[in-house]
Amino acid sequence: MTESNERRVVSVIVVNEASVLSRITDLFSGRGYNITSLTVAPIPDSKYSRLTIVTSGSVRVIEQITKQLHKLIPILRVYEHADLVEKEMALVKFPISDNITDINTLCEAYNGKIVNVGENVIIAMVADEPKRIENFLKIITRYNPKEIVRSGAVALER
Amino acid sequence: MQISGSQMVIEALIAEDVTTVFGYPGGAIMNVYDEIYKQNDFKHILTRHEQAAIHAAEGYSRASGKVGVAMITSGPGFTNAVTGLADAYMDSIPLVVISGQVPMSLIGTDAFQEIDAVGISRSCTKHNYLVTDAKDLARILKEAFHIAATGRPGPVHIDIPKDVTAQIAEFDYSLKLSLETYKPHIKGNPRQIKKAIEAIAKAKRPLFYLGGGIINANASDEVRDFVHRTGIPAVETFMARGTLSHDDSLLISMLGMHGSYAANMAMSETDLVIGLGARFDDRVTGKISEFAKNADVIHVDIDPASISKLINADYPIVGDVKNVVNDMLKLSSDIDSAKYKPWRETISNFDNLHPLTYHEDTDRLKPQWVIERVGELLGDDANISTDVGQHQMWTAQFYPFSRPRQFMSSGGLGTMGYGFPAAIGVKAASPEKISINFTGDGSILMNCQELMTAVEQKLPVINIILNNNFLGMVRQWQTLFYDKRHSETDLSVQPDFVKLSEAFGGIGYRVKTKEEFDAALKDAIDKNIVAFIEVIVERMENVMPMVPAGGSLFNMMLLQKKEK
Structure with missing residues (x-):
């Protein structure tokens, strides 16, 4: 059993009702667990929503997180992913300069493109594995990004 | 049938076979109290503090095995009750606690006596609800009783805005619950x-x-x-x-x-x-x-x-x-x-x-003797509640318990002030048994206003105050681990406990000897009204054995052996 603080992705299916998100975030803060990122959206044609929570902790902590989540009344299922496909999106705002083509080419390498061109700025979108998104964000610092938004990860078990 | 939200609460309590409700009225819950006034199906016991209402419901639940029910108003009524909710949560006691809330139109406006009750109770209840429409009340009340009592039991809180208690809607309590997401695993693999x-x-x-x-x-x-x-x-x-x-x-x-x-x-x-x-x-x-x-x-x-x-x-x-x-x-x-x-x-x-024992080597009575003596005299005839501290540990060590649901104490949260109201609830649940509350001179003052409840409701709880003029358990730690710096634990200044009880219409005794204690206990049982028996006990007695916090179980501090 490893005691290192590993990054973990947990998916949670919840009844789509008032205050269900606070129940989950309260549980994390109240028991001293971390949330690295969290995404929520309704599951089509159902009364449920799906949350993807990226967290970190030892095997024991992650086991407690999943058990404690499951104890909450409006929670249907909790998956702790081992083998998964994970994607994250990022939007980046750049000042317009001579580098548009460079930026566009770079975005393409990360499943993205320029999605909006304004008078002074362009907005680029990329969608890839969270690790690759980090890489991308490192690389583009040289183009002086003005603003960066990350969506947080979503995941599906293989 | 078409009835008001308040009537729904009453109907649900009747359907759940609730016979006793503990509570305290106030502005936001008045519609419900109006319906309580009109009915004769269950008894309402007015405590003198909302915290006590919850503890009484806990005591009632623990003695009877049923879901305890308490009712309180919004704002301060609710916040006073939070300690009780947390106590029930830590000790897995099934409760349904219904609070009033300001009308829906005022929620979020910092209205008079408004507080985000479900936001506060979320982390100290098994589940909670804010009711936004009276048509949901039947389902919510039924779910609440089900969730409180099944699986790992616990308190469920229902917050009802005042306009919802007035709203007329369809009520059908025979509805089938479909809790897809709540299915406690009861059969072992x-x-x-x-x-x-x-x-x-x-x-x-x-x-x-x-x-x-x-x-x-x-x-x-x-x-x-x-x-x-x-x-x-x-x-x-x-x-x-x-x-x-x-x-x-x-x-x-x-x-x-x-x-x-x-x-x-x-x-x-x-x-x-x-x-x-x-x-x-x-x-x-x-x-x-x-x-x-x-x-x-x-x-x-x-x-x-x-x-x-x-x-x-x-x-x-x-x-x-x-x-x-x-x-x-x-x-x-x-x-x-x-x-x-x-x-x-x-x-x-x-x-x-190293048997579990104590030495009778002082002029003053030993607190352990008092507990053993009550055990000898009453044994199975008494239900035992306690407050929190040294007397609580001595009770657990020395009282001869013979059956489950005989001992009610705040284990998880360790709530001083729990014992007296809990013992009131215990007496309401099992009137045929003598309800004893072992308490300390610190704890008893944290809910002593409940003398009024006990007098009014004729619930003759016998409070045995083991008075060492100290906040004893903290004093013990200070003696052992803080080089005897007894910071703010000396309770030499005290009320006259006899007069305090008498002022409310109860009875009081101050005893210093074994004979006096036996006589007082007998008299209190005969008189059958709420009593304070203040027992002057050895001041510096420690609870032993003791495993210092974080120490290993086999490394105990032990009672010093006496030379024969």
Whole structure:
């Protein structure tokens, strides 16, 4: 059993009702667990929503997180992913300069493109594995990004 | 039928067979109180503080095994009740607590007596609801009672805005609940149970570790059977006192911080812990890495999150302890009681070496004597509540409990002020028993206003105040670990407890000798009204044995032996 603080992705299916998100975030803060990122959206044609929570902790902590989540009344299922496909999106705002083509080419390498061109700025979108998104964000610092938004990860078990 | 939200609350309580409600009215809950006034199906007991209403409901629930019900108003009414909710949550007591809320149109405007009640109760209830439409009330009330009482029990809070209590809507309490997301696992996995039984048959020094979950599950009879069938000795947690009778030869005692030497040594020497409805609380385990170091662990619990939370379980079994023990009983023919004879002798030697006792070596009465004496005189005829502190530990150590639901105390949260209102609820639930509250001179002042409730409702709780003029447990720690710097724990300045009780219409006694105590107790029982019996006890008595916080169970501070 490893005691290192590993990054973990947990998916949670919840009844789509008032205050269900606070129940989950309260549980994390109240028991001293971390949330690295969290995404929520309704599951089509159902009364449920799906949350993807990226967290970190030892095997024991992650086991407690999943058990404690499951104890909450409006929670249907909790998956702790081992083998998964994970994607994250990022939007980046750049000042317009001579580098548009460079930026566009770079975005393409990360499943993205320029999605909006304004008078002074362009907005680029990329969608890839969270690790690759980090890489991308490192690389583009040289183009002086003005603003960066990350969506947080979503995941599906293989 | 079409009725108002308030009427729905009443109808639901009647349908749930509620006979007693504890509470305190106020602006936002007035519509409901108006309906309480009009009905004769259940009794409402007005406490004199909302916290006491919740504790009384807890006491009622613990003594009766039913869901306790309390009702309070919004804002300060609710915030006063939070300690009670947290207490019930920590000790897994099934409650339904209904609070009023400001009208929907005022929610979020910082209205008079508005507070985000569900936001506050979220972390100290099993579940909670803010009702936004009266048409949901039937379902919510029914769900609340179901959730409170099933699985790992706990308090459920329902917050109802004032306009919702006035709103007319359809009410049908015969509706079927469909809680897709809430299905407690009550049947233990047969394969795991079989493996656990094999482990028990193989073990040389197995030990039952009995917890409060057994009492919640009404499984004491089954557990008694199982213990006797196997001949395996047992330790009880604080919450499990009364699971086995005090005179059961297989019961060692309580374990943990103030557990007996034999119980803690047995836990340190065992090769197989059979945990039933216990949660390995830090007051039980001491230093985790040294706890039952040489043992495998069977852990039966209805709450999966309790299993392997602190101590890794080799045989985890999720299920209702009553079901699981019944299943285990069927398989227990291979377990040979005679095999554990040497182990039972070892434990018996531990007990002879350092028995749970005290010395009567001072002029003043010893608090332990008072508790033992009440046990001798009343035994099974009394239900015992306590407050929190030294007197609480002495009660757990020295009272001869003989049945489950005889002992009501705040174990998890450790709430001073719990005992008196709880004992009121206990008396309301089982009037045929004498309701005793062992308390201290610190604790009793935290809810002494409940004298009024007890007088008004003719609930003759006998409060035995073990007065050492100290906040005793903190003083003990200061003596032992803070170089005797008794910071703010000297309670030399005190009310006249006799007059205090008399001022409310109760009866009071101040006693200093054994004879005086016996006479006072007898008189209080005869007079049958609420009583304070103030017993002047030795000031510097410590609760022993003691495992210092974070220490190992086998490293106990022990009672000094006396030269013969």
